[in-house]
Amino acid sequence: MPRVTVFLNGQFVPEEQAVVSVFDRGFLYGDGLFETMRVFNGRIFRWEQHLARLQRGLEFLKLNVSLNPANLRDVADRLIDENQLPDSLLRLTVSRGVGKRGYSPVGADKPTVVMSVHPAPTLSAQNGWKAVISTVRLPAGEELATHKTCSKLPQILARMEADAAGADEALLLNTEDLVVEGASSNLFWLEGKQVCTPPLPAGILAGVTRAVVLEICHELQIPTRESALTARQLPGTQGAFVSLSSLGIVPISSLDGREMPVSPVTTQIAAAYQDLLRRETR
16 A cells, blocks of 8 residues: 555654544534645645635634745645645545543644545446435524535535435525535535525535536526525425535436436536546646
8 A cells, every 4th residue: 555644733644644633623613624625636625715715714713824825835736746646535524633521622722734635536326326314404694614624514414414315415495494505515406597506604615616606607607596495495496516626516317316407508507517527627
């Protein structure tokens, strides 16, 4: 097996030495943030957008850590090269570090910074994903949900339901009974010629790939709209798809065992995404 190198608190170390204290607040409370970025042809796709989202999250959590984007990019490029993974996922994790016992972050002034690379996944189904509606609910209007925090228990529980049902993804509703996002993805659906997606205040993550989809639609002159719908309404649309950094655009082929149409618009957006990925990582 090839040796795996990880970046941990300023040092490049073998994977087996990349350990964090059991008193780290990221481990104890999920007190941290992370970003997962697509690497293609050895280059990181939309690095700046991921770093900008991370910075917004750090400010929201009042997590005081100085991250030099240029230095981080050098670290990322070295990790990709040393691990020989030009087609991969890069994960950057920042936790508040070790502090005193209890919820108060007072004294936790040495954040933990970890960066690692992993082989890129492959799409589990050529014609799209099977999805189920989860019983887990997300709070509507929760600003914390727009940041990619290390606390993902609702998404984990939802994904467990998908696994138990033999599905690829779980779609979550918020406390207003509106479909808002997937356990690991943002949600889109087609209404006539419009591409629709829930607004951020519905309680969803501000996905980087979600923003790319809206950008692609603008370039292709496909009308978009931020709106909401119920789980009962979703099967009546002209198709649905999800977006995520690891796989890009994935159509929903069925929902709770009921077949969903795959819109030509979804296929067009997915092709445009792959073209953009290739162009920006040349």
